[in-house]
Amino acid sequence: MDGLNIPLSHILLVSSLLFAVGMLGLMMRRNIIFILMSLEVMLNSTALAFVAAGAHWGQPDGQIVFMLILSVAAAEVAVGLGLVLQIQRRFKSLDMDNANRMQG
């Protein structure tokens, strides 16, 4: 892979575009499964920015932050999907607008 000269700004551009798409998905979807997917996209795009920055300076720190983001995403998805099961069972729907009252 020697001789590759990808500009850092272009990778950051891709990363920010992915983040923007994820955030738009977060805002325009009401299905909780799509909201969780959008969160995954956003976490993944920040991980891409970290790895790109680590590669820019030739340091392993970027990949370490990537691994920490990975564990955050795994924990978040496990709890989030548990909540999805509860919401589907209680409201018979995945519309988040149903769950706007925390009356238990």
Add this chain to the structure above:
Amino acid sequence: MLEISLFYIAATVALVATILAMTRANAIHALIYLIVSLLAVAVIFFLIGAPFAAALEIVIYAGAIMVLFVFVIMMLNLGEEGDAREKQWLSPAVWAGPTLLAVILFAELLYIISSVEGPVSTAQVTAKQVGLTLFGPYVLAVEIASMLLLAGLVGSYHLGRRALDRNIHEADARALSESNSNSTSDSNADKGAQ
């Protein structure tokens, strides 16, 4: 030149797949596009000299986390009416406004990013370097991540177990009342069990 175009192809695939994933009505179709997007990001990781991150991206993101999504979508059993409802929710009037405002902010972000200069390093950051740094200066972060994963494990076990227990109890109670009254057909009992 060919190698650089590989990066742009992978980036385009990632973006298109993510946009398609965010706009699908069917959750499984969206999930397939999302997996393609994650694989494209893994290709980018390979190209910028982070092979370990690329392997983790495929194994954990595209493998484990997406499989969790697939399992939950299969358990929910959404079907055709769910698709119709999603299409109804996805009218342009809902997202046109936020998109326009976000595009303005994004233009500002692009202006800032365009001032960043210099290529990424061509040298690979190997798994050995990552491991040495991870268990050296970052060992506290590893501990915190393990606590976070433990909390996630306990939390998801708690939430999922209560859902399953109650479903079983409800199905049992419904089956009992139906067998007592003897007035309902078997198909209702099947629906209740689901």
